[in-house]
Amino acid sequence: MWPFRRRRLPSDLEATYAAFLSAIESVEKAKAAVVAAVPSARYPGVPLGDALGSYDRFLAEADTRMAPWFDERLAGIWEGCDAGIVEARRVGDRLREQPSELGFESLLETVQELLDPLEPFELAEERFRSLRE
Numbered sequence: 001m002w003p004f005r006r007r008r009l010p011s012d013l014e015a016t017y018a019a020f021l022s023a024i025e026s027v028e029k030a031k032a033a034v035v036a037a038v039p040s041a042r043y044p045g046v047p048l049g050d051a052l053g054s055y056d057r058f059l060a061e062a063d064t065r066m067a068p069w070f071d072e073r074l075a076g077i078w079e080g081c082d083a084g085i086v087e088a089r090r091v092g093d094r095l096r097e098q099p100s101e102l103g104f105e106s107l108l109e110t111v112q113e114l115l116d117p118l119e120p121f122e123l124a125e126e127r128f129r130s131l132r133e
Contacts (some may be wrong), residue, residue, distance in 0.1 A: 007132035017128055019068035023081075026065060027121050030058035030088070034114045038107060048107070052096050055114065059089050077127050080120035087117035
């Protein structure tokens with residue numbers, strides 16, 4: 001028998017974490033949708049407008065999944081995630097209103113601009129890990 005135990009979240013945070021996982025699932029789908037616009041050697045990439053439509057739809061879904069994981073102990077990190085969704089959607093709206101042909105480098109910069117506001121979700125995951133006992 002191994003002397004190590006798997007660290008677990010306090011029981012009063014388990015439902016909060018499950019709700020967080022639901023929200024981050026939608027965020028990850030949004031990220032994947034916009035990354036799909038980047039062409040590769042074998043894949044031409046989806047049109048940016050289509051990618052932005054999916055991106056916004058998944059972010060709207062994530063937004064509806066935010067409230068259930070609010071907890072005072074995580075308030076700062078939750079607020080960062082909430083603000084990240086608002087900013088990501090604002091950037092997506094701005095790009096949708098100003099459609100233009102983008103070269104590969106510009107497309108990469110645009111995708112990064114769409115992904116950056118969602119970084120607080122990674123910090124939230126780290127925070128949940130740090131709360132494991």
